[in-house]
Amino acid sequence: GAVVSQHPSWVICKSGTSVKIECRSLDFQATTMFWYRQFPKQSLMLMATSNEGSKATYEQGVEKDKFLINHASLTLSTLTVTSAHPEDSSFYICSARPHYGYTFGSGTRLTVV
């Protein structure tokens, strides 16, 4: 089946540094990828829609200068959390659409200390 590979699975960073999360579609081309954030005991909240070769579309309340999204190829989208702060600690998950349905990455647990 269609697989989205997400890395890293977890990362701990110092406050003020930046962290990059990668999502790759392994056996299909993903012109669109979706990025979600999930806080403990809560649901997945859509952050942005990443489009290959164009600017991402951000949901209301999500700072585009803080959460930089790059979708430079049909198989790779990256989310960079810039100047991370403890409140950015969360579980970040990407999703893409193969021919049918949606497939999700395994998630990245970000802890900012």
Added chain:
Amino acid sequence: GESVGLHLPTLSVQEGDNSIINCAYSNSASDYFIWYKQESGKGPQFIIDIRSNMDKRQGQRVTVLLNKTVKHLSLQIAATQPGDSAVYFCAEREEGNTPLVFGKGTRLSVIA
């Protein structure tokens, strides 16, 4: 029984019993619905889906029911097993290449 509070609502069931997890959605334009299972520290795992032109779909041990009139979705798990313990989310989508919107989620706890 089911409890709702500041945390995810929890449904506790005895092993072997049937489980019913409910979800209310708000977007009448949604045409596609999916149930996901999420275990701690992992991404969502597809369980079953249903399109808006159907009201019932069955899989292996799972059944999804869709009531568009009251915008309600349910997931039935037959003969619930300890391995079914997880958080379950419903997700909906409008027609087209649009993102999934997730419901609040329910934690299913199976008592052996």
